[in-house]
Amino acid sequence: MxxxxxxxxxxxxxxxxxxxxxxxxxxxxxxxxxxxxxxxxxxxxxxxxxxxxxxxxxxxxxxxxxxxxxxxxxxxxxxxxxxxxxxxxxxxxxxxxxxxxxxxxxxxxxxxxxxxxxxxxxxxxxxxxxxxxxxxxxxxxxxxxxxxxxxxxxxxxxxxxxxxxxxxxxxxxxxxxxxxxxxxxxxxxxxxxxxxxxxxxxxxxxxxxxxxxxPLPVDAAALTELRGAIGGRPVLLAASTHPGEEAQIMAAAAELRGSWPQLLTILAPRHPERGAELGEAPRRSLGQGPDAGPLYIADTMGEMGLLYRAADIAFIGGSLVPHGGQNPLEAARLGCPMIFGPHMENFQEASGGLLAAGGARQVQDAAALAATMADMLTHPDASAAMARAAGAWVSSAxxxxxxxxxxxxxxxxxxxxxxxx
Structure with a gap:
């Protein structure tokens, strides 16, 4: 052959x-x-x-x-x-x-x-x-x-x-x-x-x-500017998403806004060129920051270190659809509490290790996503402990x-x- x-x-x-x-x-x-x-x-x-x-x-x-x-x-x-x-x-x-x-x-x-x-x-x-x-x-x-x-x-x-x-x-x-x-x-x-x-x-x-x-790097001035634009709003980051996921995430976020009306969802598509198709919202690639609306589209490259640091919860993309998941370790290193879906085959060892260490949460479908995110927002101390466990597990290598x-x-x-x- x-x-x-x-x-x-x-x-x-x-x-x-x-x-x-x-x-x-x-x-x-x-x-x-x-x-x-x-x-x-x-x-x-x-x-x-x-x-x-x-x-x-x-x-x-x-x-x-x-x-x-x-x-x-x-x-x-x-x-x-x-x-x-x-x-x-x-x-x-x-x-x-x-x-x-x-x-x-x-x-x-x-x-x-x-x-x-x-x-x-x-x-x-x-x-x-x-x-x-x-x-x-x-x-x-x-x-x-x-x-x-x-x-x-x-x-x-x-x-x-x-x-x-x-x-x-x-x-x-x-x-x-x-x-x-x-x-x-x-x-x-x-x-x-x-x-x-x-x-x-x-x-x-x-x-x-x-x-x-x-840990992913960050521009300190950009982080200060983004946090200032966000204010005290809770932030859900959907990191490295794929087609078919964004609608499910936005539906879950809409449920959450009943209890957290100020919730800001940041969509960071795995392929930034998809930013224009993700909805009518401010887009980072156009030099825009988040406004008072519920959605911000971070369609740029090389800024995940910024976005994880600004988020209260991160959803790891590629896992609600059968893509195999994206890297959950970046969120773990930056102390960002994370959640992912059932399809983490590409990072089976990492996702399994994080779950066993109590450093992440996994949902089996979109129906469970809103309830799990609500629990994480309701219990920030437990979410912070989960993030610490993730960081400790990652440091073992x-x-x-x-x-x-x-x-x-x-x-x-x-x-x-x-x-x-």
């Missing part, structure tokens, strides 16, 4: 090039950096270089603590981070700590076309490579492994559905693909079991890197970035010589 994929990807190069141009028109690609998708743009500095590949925003921000740990342990190290989305390319430089500036380089990842991947590797010549979560591109992994570059799969995850599909239809392909990794650090015990059943070797004890991420950094650096010798398997 890997040979067929290699052949087909090469044949697909013209169509992929056409699709990249089409994505430029939709602001899904950066026209000034489109050549990077074909492996161009290398500017390798001297010395040791570790390549870290993260798919998008969540994964790229999750590896910030890892990069800090790597930098602290190896002052001569440069890190190359590749991602596949415009949003991640724009947000990552904003989130880099001062200590990492100049030591972290960003490029768009080459698509999984053999010639494009070869060009990328020829230019960058990484000493080791870490792929984050489920980024398993066959040609990229084969080419990297074939050059003797040690590979690590970090925060590795695989869903039940994907594992079952691979186990049934392509067990040999899965075993070969996973066998290219010298080191696999699974996100959870469940992920570890699925990966091991598919033939993965070199598994370490599980640990979720997203638990160790720093504080040593993980250091352990991950040491395992990754162990693949590279002190002068850039690759450790032999």
């Amino acid at each position: 890997s040979g067929a994929w290699h052949h087909l990807a090469g044949l697909a190069a013209p169509a992929l090039r056409w699709n990249l141009r089409r994505r430029v028109a939709r602001d899904k690609e950066d026209p000034a950096r489109l050549a990077e998708r074909e492996g161009h743009g290398a500017a390798r500095p001297p010395g040791r270089l570790i390549w870290l590949h993260a798919a998008s925003v969540g994964e790229s921000l999750a590896i910030l603590p890892l990069m800090e740990a790597l930098a602290a342990r190896d002052p001569a190290l440069t890190m190359l981070v590749t991602t596949g989305t415009v949003t991640s390319a724009r947000l990552l430089p904003q989130r880099l700590p001062d200590a990492l500036r100049g030591r972290v380089l960003h490029r768009y990842a080459p698509l999984d076309v053999p010639a494009w991947v070869a060009r990328f590797l020829d230019g960058w010549r990484p000493d080791a490579a870490g792929f984050v979560e489920s980024e398993l591109w066959p040609n990229t992994l084969a080419a990297t492994h074939g050059r003797g570059i040690p590979l690590a799969l970090l925060n590795a995850r695989i869903s039940d559905r994907t594992a079952a599909r691979w186990g049934r239809w392509a067990p040999g392909f899965a075993r070969d693909l996973l066998g290219r990794f010298r080191l696999i650090m699974p996100r959870s015990a469940q992920d570890a079991a699925r990966l091991q059943a598919l033939g993965a070797q070199g598994l370490t004890p599980p640990g979720d890197l997203k638990l160790a991420a720093p 504080s040593d993980l970035p250091g352990r991950m950094a040491e395992a990754l650096l162990a693949l590279v010798g002190p002068d850039g010589a690759v450790e032999k398997a």
Whole structure:
């Protein structure tokens, strides 16, 4: 199967090039950096270089603590981070700590076309490579492994559905693909079991890197301004919502306003470009603040740290509809009491851990949402205790970035010589 994929990807190069141009028109690609998708743009500095590949925003921000740990342990190290989305390319430089500036380089990842991947590797010549979560591109992994570059799969995850599909239809392909990794650090015990059943070797004890991420940043002046506009009103934040959820949340909020007539609901859609379709209300993307009305639409990027700090309750989106949920850990780090729906499959370990620790509440459907939010508003002390429990649970993974950094650096010798398997 890997040979067929290699052949087909090469044949697909013209169509992929056409699709990249089409994505430029939709602001899904950066026209000034489109050549990077074909492996161009290398500017390798001297010395040791570790390549870290993260798919998008969540994964790229999750590896910030890892990069800090790597930098602290190896002052001569440069890190190359590749991602596949415009949003991640724009947000990552904003989130880099001062200590990492100049030591972290960003490029768009080459698509999984053999010639494009070869060009990328020829230019960058990484000493080791870490792929984050489920980024398993066959040609990229084969080419990297074939050059003797040690590979690590970090925060590795695989869903039940994907594992079952691979186990049934392509067990040999899965075993070969996973066998290219010298080191696999699974996100959870469940992920570890699925990966091991598919033939993965070199598994370490599980640990979720997203638990160790720093609190989302905030602009202090913007927070002061937003809190001033809100006044003393109670605030419900619907964070990272998806189509089909906003109407249910607004219906629940309408019920609550019978007892809390000043309630302000902030809708922060997962895809900010949907802001215009969410109703007639002030929109943050237009420079507007909340007015006396019941709704405010926060359709901007990179401001969840602001919104969680301004909220009394956060509903975690993607969980009332069968999307799999969004990251509940951001709210936990910022002391915002949270609630989510039944669909948290994408964050099963995190949501289960938070619930077991008493750090979150879960509803099974929209009908229970208003009653649960009313209880949380009625008992603020209990909600605050829940938020403290969530924060304590999240802090339990504080040593993980250091352990991950040491395992990754162990693949590279002190002068850039690759450790032999």
